[in-house]
Amino acid sequence: MSANKPIDRSRIAELTEIEQRRLDERTTKSRALYEEAAKHLSGGVASSYQGRDPWPIYIDRGEGPKIFDVDGNEYWDFHNGFGSMVQGHAHPVI
Structure with missing residues (x-):
């Protein structure tokens, strides 16, 4: 008997949809910023790395190892700037 269970792709799709909806519901300010930015920037962001469907999350600030979006989500x-920010965000000495 195999210990491996088959991957339930329908369950993965269901959970992905639930989490996507939760994220979309709590990033409404990012959505509004995206709608305005998309009028001026291709994809509404400065680089394709920042893009996300259906809209990107706009970051307001960083503190230590955390970042906060414009909706107040933590x-x-x-990512840490591809490793360039090992000291974190807004270190008081730097």
Whole structure:
């Protein structure tokens, strides 16, 4: 008997849809900024890395290892500027 279970792709799609909807509901200010930015910038952002469907998340500020979007949501910054920000955001000494 195999210990491996088959991948339930319909369940993955269901969970992805739920999480996408939750993210969209809590980023309404980013949506408004995107709609305005898209009038002036291709894709509404300065680089394709920042793009996200259906709209990008606009970051307001960073503190230590965390970033905050314009809607006030808090995220851990695992990207860290491709490693250039190992000291975090807004370090008081730097």
